[in-house]
Amino acid sequence: MEAFKNPFSLHLNAEDFLPAADEEKQQLIIMRESTTFWKDAWRRLTHNKVAMAAFVVIIIAILFAFVAPSFYPYAYDQQIRGSEFLHPMQYSAKELKAISAGQSVFPHFLGTDMHGRDMVIRLMMGTKISLLVGIIASMLVLLIGTVYGAISGFFGGVVDLVMMRIVDVIYSIPDMLTIILLQVTLKAPLTNLFDAHPSLGWLQAMGVPMVSIFLTFSLLYWTNMARIIRGQIMALKEQEFVTAAHALGASNSRIIIKHLIPNCISVLIVTATLEIPRAIFTEAFLSFLGLGVMNPMASLGSLASDAIGGMESYTYLLVAPAVAISLVILSFNLFGDGLRDAFDPKLKENK
């Protein structure tokens, strides 16, 4: 009967209204699955070979610094008598005797230093301290910069003006000079403070130089982060969802925390990542000046600078930490760049 239907008839074809078969449904599905912001960024990041290589190096460095020492037979402050200044894979006379007596002696893959300390474990310790300095400093910068920048950007007007002028002044203070000064002068007051208040023991465990490094970072280095966040917040606060939140009676702090900061999270991550190598760099520089971590603790910077004095005869002592610090800084820089490209591919086009 259908076959004879008049094409101009207004009668509807009942078959058109039957539920679709699975096969038909399949045709309607769009070729690619819809992707979220994070998935998209992750895909771009994993396709970036340089960034992934850097990421692998960072993971290896973290394992090397935090996991490997617990399996290693030497301790970072263990001074082996008679094993001073061993070249890589060399054994001291005492150790050779032990070996010939059938005992097994763990080799010094990178030799030992002037006090007979094994360089591999020193390097692990150094990497650990450098990474910790970088990560903690970057977290402090992230925290202070975000809070400051968000308040300044959100309230605008006079608040913004005053807050940004303060940033301008702090920004134009030469940071390295101030850091050196703070390092020199904070040592004594901090030691006094720790002696007077034993409850601050956890801070003391980090050591006075570490505390003053973090203090200087939290005093001086957050300005860049604050400026970036302020710019982001100022652009975001004009958008409709903020007006909507206001209309619903959300408080200012709720709008900042729940609506504005989550929207600049990618900028936060990128800036914080790029802050890590900067902190490692600064700590290394301070160690070189003798203002960094104290013996027997070690950072990559202090290991390298300790080795400079004797580098003519004991070059190997310099090479390992120098390579390690360059590699760590390089990896964080490249990974940070990769993250930025992944979050904001528009930026990459004119690079």
Added chain:
Amino acid sequence: MGAYAIKRIGYALLTIFFISIITFTLMNLIPGGPFLSEKNIPPETVKALNVKYGLDKPLPQQYLNYMGKLITGDLGDSLKQKGRSADDIIFTAFPISAKLGGISILVAVILGVFMGSVSALNRGRFWDRLLMVVSTLGIAVPSFVMAAFLMLVFGVKLRWLPTMGLHSVTAFIMPCATLAFYPMSYITRLMRSGMLDALDQDYIRTAKSKGVGKSLLLFKHALRNAVLPVITYLGPMIAYTVTGSFVVETVFNIPGLGREFIQCITARDYPLVMSTTIFLAVLIVLMNLVVDLSYKLIDPRITLQ
């Protein structure tokens, strides 16, 4: 422009005031006087010394005294180097550092601009890749590692270059290379992206279609616009060169202001630390001011707030 300049100068003065307050407060936080490190001084002598150097007066007055002297150009005496004034030490040491820093900045800018342009013009090809590897390394290697490496290879192993002092022309090579490596790498990257950006612009295509020659196109049209980000980097670069000189002068044993600064820090020579810091800080702030003001002259398109 006038209002902008006045505003910038006002900020610069405010910054300098801030720095002097910071240095002064910090110096006074240190418990014990500067004379404590010398053994067995009778208390009367310490008192006499304190009176002589004005350390017995209340702090605000000490600060005012200090600033008053500073403005008249008297930077105070060194506590440790007997009979030498801070101005004397600063002005004998500074020209050496200035020469070193000036040469390094020149080298960094010239090589950086050249390398960045070469890199951009050969985008994706061998030279671009090589220069990008070099400049990436330059940003990642700390200056003291670089200094030690150069010294080891060219000074100790090959014995081509002197390892200390600045007594000959060849002695400048290693310190300047160390100081210039980081800023050169940074400028190379800035220049590369600036050049790629500029070459993409419509006016370059217009110039090309008008039949402008290749070298004129590059130097007159592209380079002038690509070089602008490099000028904005000059301010930070001056600050970097000052701090870099601490490392370089210490490693290569050059009697400049950088080594002097590190020495007076180790010796806790407060007046000298303070006057050197203020001197260097004022230098950096003023240089930044000059760079800031010169943007407008160089690029009239920039509207200054």
